[in-house]
Amino acid sequence: MARKKGQEESQNGSPAWMTTYGDLVTLLLCFFVLLFAFSTIDAKKFEAIMQSVQGSLGVLKGGQTINETPFVNEALNEEQTTKELQELEDFKKLQEIIEKYLEQNGFQNEILVDLEPRGLLLRFKDNVLFDSGKADLKGNANETLVFLSDLLKQEEFKEKYIRIEGHTDSDPIINIRKYPTNWELSVARASNVVRFLIEQAGLQPDRLSASGYSQYHPIAPNDTDGNKGKNRRVDIVILRSDFVKSEPYY
Template structure:
């Protein structure tokens, strides 16, 4: 009886190997706590990654989180903002290259280069590209457009979309069978610029679109000769990525 009782007493409690195993787990825990203490974690991105894994592994349906977490949205917006900043730097570089060309050729009063909400704006004033009442490109204008096209074929801008917009003043067209109104003139001018950029300057056609606005998008009141000259223009807009979806490319 005493021997059987000793065997039962020996079986009571945890096995002896558990003591060693517990010590090992404790040491590992301490090790990872130390690693964590020495590390720096971006909470937003960490949360986004964890939530993404939960969805993709089937913990949550459809690979989505249970609710819209602000940290996840902020993390995605942070990446988006980085891309926007990189794009802005590229546009600034292009603006500087254009301004250098304009200054070297004494065209400061003829071409405006500006960054606006849609992207980089190149504004050709009055008769820079065309003679009054005509839509055929001037020879000197082709040289300038070719320089612009070469810039837009650089790696930084090879995926950028380009919109060409024709504008006129409010004076009606007189005695022209080819252009009955300013609508036809503005559209034809924009189309001829696009055609040149495609056929002679080598820009891919799917990057370009043309629009004519006649007199209805003025930049100044059509009340003086000087203001009307400002409204007679062709705008070339290199679009920012976020504005492409609102443009007629898809």
């Protein structure tokens, strides 16, 4: 019995419904690709899903990791940028609160508050915290340090690290056996501020560090009494997270 030409082509090729099915699957694939393109990737969830899939399929780790893909790197960069912006806003908020307090208490000309690359700087003239040639905190300095410590206990600042830095002018120490050079004086002043913040104000010790720089980090030439007064200072630096990571002792 002779077969028709159309019947022979139908039997030799795929069934007609496969063409429609293939078109449908292709359209679905395009649809999900578009959804993925418009979505925002959560890097941590994406990595967890991929690790789960690898484990269920018995895929061993090796070769190029999922962390090196452009999408994940972009998501991680966005997350890091968001954290940095939030930290900057927190520092600005803290700066405004401190400046308002200083103005209300008449310290606006004695204590500088400034945002710098390593964090929020509070610069105390030495006569605000100490008498000349001494490292014992003055009585009226306690209130300011307690106010500052209360701010640093708040939720957005409770994990910030704080460095206390002592500085002097270039004049040598005269007739003070307890502090034979400016090194001892600068270190003692920074250490006493740290002790007060721990023992009296209740800050966690692991958040604090003390440094003494003697006369070797001036902010003005030591050529006039006014400039020497600028160099005699104690700096309290509330450190940015990125700066802390670069420090070897944290």
